[in-house]
Amino acid sequence: MKSIISIVSLSIALTGASAFAKGKAKPKQLSAIAKLCKVLAKTLDGETATVLEKGGSSESLLKQKFLQDGGDKEDFEFEANVTSIPETDGSGMGTASLEAAQMFVTTKLDGWADDDGTQLDEKVLAKKRTKAVALLQRLEEEGAEFGYDANGGGACGINYSSLLIIDKKSKTVHEFLVTSGPC
Numbered sequence: 001m002k003s004i005i006s007i008v009s010l011s012i013a014l015t016g017a018s019a020f021a022k023g024k025a026k027p028k029q030l031s032a033i034a035k036l037c038k039v040l041a042k043t044l045d046g047e048t049a050t051v052l053e054k055g056g057s058s059e060s061l062l063k064q065k066f067l068q069d070g071g072d073k074e075d076f077e078f079e080a081n082v083t084s085i086p087e088t089d090g091s092g093m094g095t096a097s098l099e100a101a102q103m104f105v106t107t108k109l110d111g112w113a114d115d116d117g118t119q120l121d122e123k124v125l126a127k128k129r130t131k132a133v134a135l136l137q138r139l140e141e142e143g144a145e146f147g148y149d150a151n152g153g154g155a156c157g158i159n160y161s162s163l164l165i166i167d168k169k170s171k172t173v174h175e176f177l178v179t180s181g182p183c
Contacts, residue, residue: 031142031167031169031170031172032142033142033143033144033165033167033169033170033172034049034167034170034172034174036135036138036139036142036144037049037165037174039135040135040139040165040176041176043131043132043135044128044176044178046176046177047175047176048174048175048177049172049173049174049175050065050068050069050172050173050174051170051171051172052064052065052068052171052172052173053171055168055171056168057168058145058147058166058168059080061166061171061173062078062093062094062095062149062164062166062173065093066093066149076092076093077091078092078093078094079092079093079095080095081094081095081096081097082095082096082097082148083096083097083099083100084100084103084104085100085101085103085104085148085161085163086161087104087107087108087161088158088160088161090151090159090161091150091151093147093148093149093150093164094147094148095145095146095166096146096147096148098136098140098146101146101163102132102133102136102137104148104161104163104178105132105133105136105163105176105178106129106132108178109125109132109178139165143167143169144167145165145166145168146163146164146165146166147163147164147165147166147173148162148163149161149162149164152175152177153177160178162175162176162177162178163175163176164176
């Protein structure tokens with residue numbers, strides 16, 4: 001009985017007496033950008049979100065992500081406002097225009113295949129492209145900035161760039177690695 005009381009006391013202390021008295025603590029609300037990124041993730045088959053400790057410029061957030069991912073400070077390369085995101089075997093990170101982000105995603109979705117190598121139907125791909133372009137537009141309207149990580153991920157001996165959605169207000173970088181299927 002003492003152990004049950006101790007657990008309840010610890011629970012009250014951890015969640016706060018007011019939250020316990022009201023029945024439950026409120027979960028942290030997702031930002032509009034985070035919600036749109038979740039929808040985009042379903043369209044593009046996944047994303048990773050990195051929450052950073054310090055705020056600041058897009059360059060500062062990308063540098064923090066680079067370091068948090070294990071990069072060395074001296075190796076950080078940044079290019080601002082690119083008009084075309086490198087698809088493979090590039091280097092560095094940077095910010096990109098809405099048009100560059102849209103072009104990157106639509107190009108990546110051309111000829112997209114399932115994990116088993118089966119080409120997706122063109123109607124399905126057209127829907128995915130249209131939805132992704134519209135979501136990127138809405139993300140920009142919500143204040144998101146776009147970027148890329150040229151070292152986004154590797155498959156089959158090729159280094160693919162990833163699309164980054166930068167939410168400076170919540171200090172979060174959402175990463176989307178869009179590859180076209182298996183080797």
